[in-house]
Amino acid sequence: MLVEILTPAQMAQADQLTIDSGVLGYQLMQSAGQAVANAAVDLLERRTGSGASGMVCILCGPGNNGGDGFVAAQLLEEEGWSVILGCSVGIDDLTGDALLAAEDWGDEIFSLSPRLWQDADLVIDALFGAGLSRPISGELADLIDELNLSGLPVLSVDLPSGVDGTSGLAGGACVKADQTVTFFRKKPAHLLYPGKAFCGDIFCVDIGIEEQVLDDTGHIAVENQPVLWIDSWPEALKPIADIDPLRLADHKFHRGHCLVLCGDATHSGAARLAARSALRAGAGLVTLAPPCDAASLVAAHVTAVMVEPVQDVASLGTVLAKRTYDVLVAGPALGKTQDRRALVYDALERDVALLLDADALSCLVDGIESGEADLSLLRESPAARSERLVLTPHEGEFARLFPDLSHRVREEKRLSKLDCAITAAQRSGAVLVLKGADTVIATPDGRAVVHSDGVPYLATAGSGDVLVGIIAGLMAQGVSALDACCAGVWLHSRAGRSFGPGLIAEDLPELLPSLYMDVAGYLSGGFHASDWTGGDD
Numbered sequence: 292m293l294v295e296i297l298t299p300a301q302m303a304q305a306d307q308l309t310i311d312s313g314v315l316g317y318q319l320m321q322s323a324g325q326a327v328a329n330a331a332v333d334l335l336e337r338r339t340g341s342g343a344s345g346m347v348c349i350l351c352g353p354g355n356n357g358g359d360g361f362v363a364a365q366l367l368e369e370e371g372w373s374v375i376l377g378c379s380v381g382i383d384d385l386t387g388d389a390l391l392a393a394e395d396w397g398d399e400i401f402s403l404s405p406r407l408w409q410d411a412d413l414v415i416d417a418l419f420g421a422g423l424s425r426p427i428s429g430e431l432a433d434l435i436d437e438l439n440l441s442g443l444p445v446l447s448v449d450l451p452s453g454v455d456g457t458s459g460l461a462g463g464a465c466v467k468a469d470q471t472v473t474f475f476r477k478k479p480a481h482l483l484y485p486g487k488a489f490c491g492d493i494f495c496v497d498i499g500i501e502e503q504v505l506d507d508t509g510h511i512a513v514e515n516q517p518v519l520w521i522d523s524w525p526e527a528l529k530p531i532a533d534i535d536p537l538r539l540a541d542h543k544f545h546r547g548h549c550l551v552l553c554g555d556a557t558h559s560g561a562a563r564l565a566a567r568s569a570l571r572a573g574a575g576l577v578t579l580a581p582p583c584d585a586a587s588l589v590a591a592h593v594t595a596v597m598v599e600p601v602q603d604v605a606s607l608g609t610v611l612a613k614r615t616y617d618v619l620v621a622g623p624a625l626g627k628t629q630d631r632r633a634l635v636y637d638a639l640e641r642d643v644a645l646l647l648d649a650d651a652l653s654c655l656v657d658g659i660e661s662g663e664a665d666l667s668l669l670r671e672s673p674a675a676r677s678e679r680l681v682l683t684p685h686e687g688e689f690a691r692l693f694p695d696l697s698h699r700v701r702e703e704k705r706l707s708k709l710d711c712a713i714t715a716a717q718r719s720g721a722v723l724v725l726k727g728a729d730t731v732i733a734t735p736d737g738r739a740v741v742h743s744d745g746v747p748y749l750a751t752a753g754s755g756d757v758l759v760g761i762i763a764g765l766m767a768q769g770v771s772a773l774d775a776c777c778a779g780v781w782l783h784s785r786a787g788r789s790f791g792p793g794l795i796a797e798d799l800p801e802l803l804p805s806l807y808m809d810v811a812g813y814l815s816g817g818f819h820a821s822d823w824t825g826g827d828d
């Protein structure tokens with residue numbers, strides 16, 4: 292099944308639709324508080340041994356997040372745990388369901404102070420959740436800093452207080468939680484950094500909201516899971532017993548041919564990594580295209596990968612006319628000389644699936660008088676028109692192409708990486724892979740997939756070249772651009788995680804075969820990401 296991600300605004304709509312259908316808001320709050328209390332008991336029992344013999348400190352804020360805290364306080368006390376509760380406002384300042392919850396708590400409400408947790412075994416952070424409207428500052432920020440220094444386990448309700456639910460940005464003080472319990476569906480901040488790093492283990496619990504509300508709320512993105520792309524998994528990467536008998540006699544030309552443009556003699560490693568990765572990802576043939584004076588050096592460093600010199604636009608035309616190529620990759624250490632830049636512009640006019648990475652992305656900005664890429668060249672390319680244009684920028688390349696959506700601007704204006712990636716995909720007409728510890732894959736029609744799996748081992752030279760090669764290899768076999776990007780990012784991340792420390796980019800393509808056996812476990816059902824029409828239509 293799809294795992295949808297809802298913005299706090301969409302979540303508020305889900306709450307409201309449920310309330311409109313006859314469920315009391317206070318009932319939802321009680322379910323949320325119960326889930327928090329359950330999680331707290333698990334954590335307490337792990338810390339204090341079984342039996343209700345520990346103390347919980349609950350920090351409540353002025354809104355419904357605080358309301359969840361009051362409910363949890365009451366339930367934990369009923370179960371025999373010692374509870375001490377502080378609130379950022381007096382009971383007279385509470386309203387609605389939060390006021391009801393505070394009245395039902397009935398016990399003492401202290402002012403917030405570090406003294407509250409001095410004897411505690413666990414702190415529950417119910418200060419702010421979806422309603423955070425600005426970074427936390429002043430006395431509350433000091434309190435959060437002290438809490439983070441206390442070394443006590445912290446359970447956050449819905450979101451770690453201070454983290455912006457929509458963008459995952461952490462502008463002011465933020466609670467550093469060991470565990471976060473959220474409700475119905477995850478929010479962007481549970482997946483996007485830095486927010487995700489503050490959440491600890493995330494548990495998403497059912498509080499009685501019906502799935503059907505999603506038809507009305509829509510969703511901002513989905514999580515990247517094999518169910519999205521497993522149905523388009525190439526035959527050649529399946530275990531022999533799963534291959535369609537009619538495909539057992541396939542030859543290499545059925546598995547597609549990738550052409551990878553290559554840089555000069557001193558910069559050919561990146562393209563060679565991409566080429567090898569495309570082969571490992573199942574492309575039937577892969578050819579590297581270096582400039583003439585680098586051809587013998589490149590040829591000396593490859594074996595199954597072929598070499599066809601491409602000096603200029605004319606020779607690219609000749610090479611493309613000679614054989615059928617299914618996918619063209621341009622970027623890894625391509626260089627930004629006049630010649631190589633001309634190749635990128637020429638490739639944009641050709642009717643072939645096109646993956647632009649690294650230097651090819653920079654070529655779209657470098658040497659342009661206005662300093663701005665002409666995105667209409669991308670949008671109107673045959674590749675984009677046939678939904679076969681892919682861009683794989685890291686944040687630096689993304690900032691050059693889309694300066695108004697850069698990481699810096701996002702932080703300044705508190706914009707979400709998801710919204711910005713979707714906007715960039717719409718402007719460029721490309722399936723866009725905005726790489727990072729939280730990679731966002733976005734499509735021109737407004738869909739987004741998030742792969743959030745901090746694997747710092749992947750932050751190593753050449754790792755992005757491998758990713759673009761994997762995506763190209765999958766597309767060569769007929770996988771759609773979106774499915775190939777999602778599957779490629781998944782495989783890349785898994786490879787990094789399974790290898791662990793010491794990983795270098797050369798290791799990554801060699802890890803793919805063992806991952807294909809893992810993928811085989813998912814082959815029993817699913818649907819294509821490319822068939823998914825998004826949540827808000």
Ligand SMILES: NC(=O)C1=CN([C@@H]2O[C@H](COP(=O)(O)OP(=O)(O)OC[C@H]3O[C@@H](n4cnc5c(N)ncnc54)[C@H](O)[C@@H]3O)[C@@H](O)[C@H]2O)[C@@H](O)CC1
Binds near residue numbers: 320357
């Ligand atoms: N019926 C519902 O809507 C449900 C809501 N639930 C809980 O309600 C939460 C959302 O509740 P609210 O919308 O009341 O929002 P919050 O409780 O997250 O916070 C809103 C309050 O905080 C204040 N505030 C925001 N940023 C601040 C800052 N930086 N410094 C000081 N004060 C600040 C606002 O003025 C407002 O009073 C969710 O996170 C979830 O925990 C759950 O109880 C489930 C049901």
Ligand SMILES: Nc1ncnc2c1ncn2[C@@H]1O[C@H](COP(=O)(O)OP(=O)(O)O)[C@@H](O)[C@H]1O
Binds near residue numbers: 649749750751752756
């Ligand atoms: N901390 C991290 N967690 C997960 N993935 C990461 C992390 N850091 C980098 N990556 C991934 O590693 C790859 C690096 O790509 P890139 O920056 O283009 O490197 P290069 O240009 O050296 O090939 C991207 O796919 C990115 O998503």
Ligand SMILES: [K+]
Binds near residue numbers: 356448449450452
């Ligand atoms: K919270």
